Amino acid sequence: MYNSPYLRQNTSVRRVMVTVLVAMLPAIAMQVWLFGIGLLLQIAIASATALACEAAMLSLRHRPVARALGDGSALVTAWLIAVCLPPLLPWWMIVIGTSFAIVIGKHLYGGLGQNPFNPAMLAYCVLIISFPALMSQWPGLQGSDAATQLDWVLGGERALDAVTGATPLDALRTGLLGNADVAAVMQSPAFGHLAGAGWEWVALAWGAGGLLLLALRIITWHIPVAFLGAMALVSGVAWLIDPSHYASPAFHLLAGGTMLGAFFIATDPVSGATTPRGKLIFAACIALIAWLIRAFGAYPDGIAFAVLLLNICVPLIDIKTQPPVFGHKVEPPDGGAR
Amino acid sequence: MLNKLFSFNGGVKPDPNKSASTREPIARLALPPQLVIPLHQHIGGTPRPLVTVGSTVLGGQRIGAPDGNVSSAVHAPTSGRVVAIEPRPMPHASGLSSPAVVIEPDGLDTAIEREPFDWHAAAPGEIRDFLRDAGVVGLGGAVFPSHLKLNPGKSGHTDTLVINGAECEPFITCDDMLMRTEPENILRGALIMQRMLAAKQVLVALEDNKPEAATALKAAARALGNASLEVVVVPTRYPAGGAKQLIRVLTGIEVPHGSRSTDFGVQCFNVATALAVWRALEHGEALTRRIVTVAGNVERPRNFDVAIGTPISHLFAAAGLKPDTDKLIMGGPMMGIPLPNIDAPVVKATNCLLASSPTLFAPPEPELPCIRCGECARACPADLQPFELYWHSRARNFGRAQEYKLFDCIECGCCAYVCPSHIPLVDYYRYAKSEIWARERDKDAADSARERFEFRNWRADREKEEKAAKLAARNAAKPAVKPADGPAPAADVAPAAAEDPKKALIEAAMARARAQKEAVAAKNTDALTPAQKAQIDAAEERRKRASELSGSDAPTE
Numbered sequence: 092m093y094n095s096p097y098l099r100q101n102t103s104v105r106r107v108m109v110t111v112l113v114a115m116l117p118a119i120a121m122q123v124w125l126f127g128i129g130l131l132l133q134i135a136i137a138s139a140t141a142l143a144c145e146a147a148m149l150s151l152r153h154r155p156v157a158r159a160l161g162d163g164s165a166l167v168t169a170w171l172i173a174v175c176l177p178p179l180l181p182w183w184m185i186v187i188g189t190s191f192a193i194v195i196g197k198h199l200y201g202g203l204g205q206n207p208f209n210p211a212m213l214a215y216c217v218l219i220i221s222f223p224a225l226m227s228q229w230p231g232l233q234g235s236d237a238a239t240q241l242d243w244v245l246g247g248e249r250a251l252d253a254v255t256g257a258t259p260l261d262a263l264r265t266g267l268l269g270n271a272d273v274a275a276v277m278q279s280p281a282f283g284h285l286a287g288a289g290w291e292w293v294a295l296a297w298g299a300g301g302l303l304l305l306a307l308r309i310i311t312w313h314i315p316v317a318f319l320g321a322m323a324l325v326s327g328v329a330w331l332i333d334p335s336h337y338a339s340p341a342f343h344l345l346a347g348g349t350m351l352g353a354f355f356i357a358t359d360p361v362s363g364a365t366t367p368r369g370k371l372i373f374a375a376c377i378a379l380i381a382w383l384i385r386a387f388g389a390y391p392d393g394i395a396f397a398v399l400l401l402n403i404c405v406p407l408i409d410i411k412t413q414p415p416v417f418g419h420k421v422e423p424p425d426g427g428a429r
Numbered sequence: 430m431l432n433k434l435f436s437f438n439g440g441v442k443p444d445p446n447k448s449a450s451t452r453e454p455i456a457r458l459a460l461p462p463q464l465v466i467p468l469h470q471h472i473g474g475t476p477r478p479l480v481t482v483g484s485t486v487l488g489g490q491r492i493g494a495p496d497g498n499v500s501s502a503v504h505a506p507t508s509g510r511v512v513a514i515e516p517r518p519m520p521h522a523s524g525l526s527s528p529a530v531v532i533e534p535d536g537l538d539t540a541i542e543r544e545p546f547d548w549h550a551a552a553p554g555e556i557r558d559f560l561r562d563a564g565v566v567g568l569g570g571a572v573f574p575s576h577l578k579l580n581p582g583k584s585g586h587t588d589t590l591v592i593n594g595a596e597c598e599p600f601i602t603c604d605d606m607l608m609r610t611e612p613e614n615i616l617r618g619a620l621i622m623q624r625m626l627a628a629k630q631v632l633v634a635l636e637d638n639k640p641e642a643a644t645a646l647k648a649a650a651r652a653l654g655n656a657s658l659e660v661v662v663v664p665t666r667y668p669a670g671g672a673k674q675l676i677r678v679l680t681g682i683e684v685p686h687g688s689r690s691t692d693f694g695v696q697c698f699n700v701a702t703a704l705a706v707w708r709a710l711e712h713g714e715a716l717t718r719r720i721v722t723v724a725g726n727v728e729r730p731r732n733f734d735v736a737i738g739t740p741i742s743h744l745f746a747a748a749g750l751k752p753d754t755d756k757l758i759m760g761g762p763m764m765g766i767p768l769p770n771i772d773a774p775v776v777k778a779t780n781c782l783l784a785s786s787p788t789l790f791a792p793p794e795p796e797l798p799c800i801r802c803g804e805c806a807r808a809c810p811a812d813l814q815p816f817e818l819y820w821h822s823r824a825r826n827f828g829r830a831q832e833y834k835l836f837d838c839i840e841c842g843c844c845a846y847v848c849p850s851h852i853p854l855v856d857y858y859r860y861a862k863s864e865i866w867a868r869e870r871d872k873d874a875a876d877s878a879r880e881r882f883e884f885r886n887w888r889a890d891r892e893k894e895e896k897a898a899k900l901a902a903r904n905a906a907k908p909a910v911k912p913a914d915g916p917a918p919a920a921d922v923a924p925a926a927a928e929d930p931k932k933a934l935i936e937a938a939m940a941r942a943r944a945q946k947e948a949v950a951a952k953n954t955d956a957l958t959p960a961q962k963a964q965i966d967a968a969e970e971r972r973k974r975a976s977e978l979s980g981s982d983a984p985t986e
């Protein structure tokens with residue numbers, strides 16, 4: 092015996108997750124085209140690790156394995172980890188990051204829907220803290236052939252200097268630390284028209300995938316708009332004040348993980364704010380903190396740290412931003428933990 | 430002219446599935462061998478039976494008298510003999526029985542002679558009494574006695590009378606067909622209601638997926654030529670037919686949970702209710718029949734004009750129930766209730782009977798954890814955060830659920846309809862609400878039990894003391910008075926004197942008990958943690974506030 096409603100929309104968690112995976116394809120394709128097949132290998136390793144960990148944890152927790160594996164949430168985490176890591180990491184780093192995300196980031200908190208932190212960002216932060224050097228090597232454009240890339244990922248000897256370079260954000264930071272000004276740093280070959288050579292195209296592909304998510308109503312406009320708006324605003328103000336020390340808004344919007352973060356990371360429903368106003372605050376704060384870390388911090392890109400910081404604030408944000416209920420334009424539910 | 434429509438947030442657009450049952454006109458269903466007429470078919474007091482087993486009744490004869498003003502009469506739909514007055518299974522999810530008058534029709538269908546009633550000349554109060562005695566209640570499903578709502582209240586007038594023909598639930602078409610067939614009489618009923626409510630305007634609203642009904646109503650409105658009456662077509666979106674949502678769409682007013690729409694100058698009735706009012710006043714017809722949509726997994730989906738009390742099995746037989754039917758539903762697929770018993774009768778609240786099959790309404794997929802995607806919040810027409818209600822209801826954290834306005838939930842099902850995790854969200858809300866009610870009932874019961882117990886104890890003590898006192902008095906009197914002289918004067922006086930003090934003492938004790946009860950109100954919750962206690966206190970506070978408004982939350986169908 093079950094009760095009303097007897098009608099259900101044709102929807103499922105799996106459908107949502109698969110749509111997210113599809114929306115990631117343009118950017119993945121772009122990245123592979125520009126930098127080689129290393130990313131695909133990474134995605135494969137991360138996916139396999141995630142599924143294995145998920146299955147292991149589910150059976151340890153005596154949960155139905157097949158059904159939960161089929162929801163696709165582990166794959167989304169795996170793919171997000173793979174795309175935000177530098178493409179030519181040795182395989183064991185990907186395994187460490189992914190299993191950390193699934194085992195500790197997700198299942199120790201109670202599994203799907205329970206994790207307070209974005210698992211992919213957790214993995215990224217663990218890796219960048221543990222292996223800062225490896226995490227800052229990104230392949231140059233027209234880098235290496237497929238065989239070499241394969242060899243590297245599988246742990247072969249790495250001829251680092253030959254084909255790897257810093258990311259634009261990294262180059263900018265190092266340059267500025269060396270007292271060069273923004274314009275001078277931008278002259279270096281790592282920079283393309285707007286952000287970094289090639290990277291601006293990857294960023295635009297993330298944006299395209301994000302628009303697809305918006306069109307399919309998987310995400311709402313609040314988080315991307317607030318994220319990109321805040322990033323443009325804060326970097327714009329700094330740039331207007333001192334263009335020799337601060338990069339332009341266009342650079343910040345298209346460099347590093349801004350687009351990926353705005354459409355795919357900060358929009359993770361489980362660890363993000365849920366109310367419309369809460370989403371605006373949540374995303375704007377992430378962008379602000381990410382910019383602060385980029386401009387003044389010890390790491391080239393700060394989105395991962397900013398996301399984790401704001402994840403902590405989500406219960407508070409949600410409570411303080413409850414929308415008014417039909418007929419009550421006053422008195423939202425007050426204080427207390429979620 | 431209404432030149433601006435408003436909108437409510439949320440809502441969903443399920444496939445309306447209305448065409449199958451509107452192909453054929455309404456069919457008048459033959460009488461069954463037995464009619465089971467429940468006495469209690471409306472919100473309010475249960476009517477007293479006016480007939481006994483063996484008595485003969487005529488069509489339209491009153492068989493149940495309203496119990497007070499918040500009640501409504503019940504009538505025999507046809508002539509025949511009362512064969513039983515006993516509890517019978519009701520069309521209710523619980524499958525519980527309730528007292529019903531069972532009539533065997535004699536096939537003659539002799540109607541009672543109708544008392545003429547000149548409603549044009551009657552005072553509003555008289556019209557209301559007449560409607561109560563004619564058994565007119567809201568036919569949109571809430572079955573609230575209509576006469577109670579046909580009162581403009583203190584202000585003496587109403588801004589807007591809304592006649593609700595939106596009928597937003599999929600499959601249900603009884604109002605649609607009624608609007609197509611009897612548009613003039615619906616409007617005439619609406620105008621009577623307008624007069625009783627002293628309403629400035631009448632808005633007859635229906636969704637834009639009923640073009641035939643809209644055309645019929647508009648033509649009828651033109652023919653009546655009343656400038657204050659308007660037919661308004663609103664966009665199709667479930668639950669646009671919810672009274673609060675419809676009032677919002679038409680007037681922009683949001684009536685909060687716990688207040689009357691009349692406080693905002695609006696009153697809302699279902700189209701079938703307007704027609705019932707017209708028939709009662711103009712033709713003296715009591716409410717003994719209604720239109721019921723039979724749809725879903727049946728061979729011939731259709732609307733039937735049925736006598737109230739007809740067994741549901743009779744309707745399904747007429748529509749041809751398909752063999753793979755796995756469950757029966759009264760109402761629509763979004764808010765309908767499961768019917769445990771096919772022999773339960775059609776009641777005044779029965780607007781639709783739906784047969785379900787595994788292919789029509791697939792059994793729910795396994796429930797996954799909530800991923801906080803917020804789809805439910807976007808779909809909620811009450812602007813709630815359904816997933817928060819779910820978390821707190823599931824965790825039995827009822828105080829928090831109430832803070833998130835659990836009782837503002839209208840159980841429309843939109844949230845569960847869109848949830849990608851297939852969580853039966855509304856079940857959790859129903860569970861939480863019933864738990865909260867049960868707790869409050871338990872608490873009340875415990876309080877009055879304690880009061881009784883304390884009073885009994887006190888009385889036992891008191892009696893012991895009195896006996897001792899009497900004994901002492903007698904002993905004291907003995908030496909002075911000879912036994913032959915009869916009872917001692919002292920003893921004679923004592924009981925008489927004790928009479929009044931005794932009463933005073935009883936009263937004092939009752940007062941003490943009450944005071945004590947106040948002081949230890951949370952006794953039955955002693956085992957709870959302070960946090961839980963605080964929650965209960967908060968709930969009580971809310972309940973107090975709610976009970977101040979009590980009775981004011983009259984559903985508007």
Ligand code: SF4
Pocket residue numbers: 798799800801802803804805806815816819844847848849850851852854
């Ligand atoms: S729609 Fe379902 S999964 Fe999504 S937030 Fe609501 S309850 Fe959770």
Ligand code: SF4
Pocket residue numbers: 805808809810811812813814815818837838839840841842843844845854855
């Ligand atoms: S059932 Fe309640 S919580 Fe769910 S959408 Fe309807 S009003 Fe909102």
